Amino acid sequence: MNSTEQKYSTPPSQMTENEFVEFFGGVYEHSPWIPKHAWHKGLNDDHNTPAGLSAIMMEVVANADHSSLLTLINAHPDLAGKAALNGELTEESTSEQSGAGIDQCTPEEYEKFQHYNNAYKEKFGFPFIKAVKGSNRHQILDAFVSRIENDEETEFQQAVTEINKIALFRLEALAEA
Numbered sequence: 001m002n003s004t005e006q007k008y009s010t011p012p013s014q015m016t017e018n019e020f021v022e023f024f025g026g027v028y029e030h031s032p033w034i035p036k037h038a039w040h041k042g043l044n045d046d047h048n049t050p051a052g053l054s055a056i057m058m059e060v061v062a063n064a065d066h067s068s069l070l071t072l073i074n075a076h077p078d079l080a081g082k083a084a085l086n087g088e089l090t091e092e093s094t095s096e097q098s099g100a101g102i103d104q105c106t107p108e109e110y111e112k113f114q115h116y117n118n119a120y121k122e123k124f125g126f127p128f129i130k131a132v133k134g135s136n137r138h139q140i141l142d143a144f145v146s147r148i149e150n151d152e153e154t155e156f157q158q159a160v161t162e163i164n165k166i167a168l169f170r171l172e173a174l175a176e177a
Contacts, residue, residue, distance in 0.1 A: 013043040027170045030075040034060050050171035058164050073126045073159045078117040100132035116144035124155050131165035
């Protein structure tokens with residue numbers, strides 16, 4: 001399916017606010033305020049595709065203040081973190097992490113993830129975010145190593161970029177369901 005096709009039972013532009021927020025509320029991790037704001041911006045036929053919805057939701061994110069963005073970043077779980085080990089991830093995060101093979105880590109790899117998660121959060125004050133679709137656990141660990149050398153502003157912006165990628169992947173998955 002390409003970005004001009006959609007398979008939603010009701011086109012997003014024809015959904016009520018409650019329907020829209022209910023359906024798309026999980027696109028941004030624990031942040032239904034983003035689809036809510038997108039709906040209030042006004043949806044049209046251009047927003048009936050994953051790419052169209054992504055564009056309007058990314059606009060909401062781009063216009064959010066620093067505090068709201070930090071809350072959005074902090075809503076994301078650690079990769080291979082305690083929430084994953086305890087089965088406490090959202091359905092979307094569970095699927096994404098397992099698709100990258102994180103659920104198949106050796107004990108040594110889990111230790112590395114824990115070490116990097118902790119070092120990253122200690123340095124930047126928020127969790128490491130990476131859109132893991134299409135990646136494997138080795139590539140993700142490599143990304144930790146290279147990105148931990150960045151400054152805080154670079155990583156803050158990278159986290160927002162990665163969150164928008166995750167959201168687009170989720171929008172595409174919803175359109176295919």
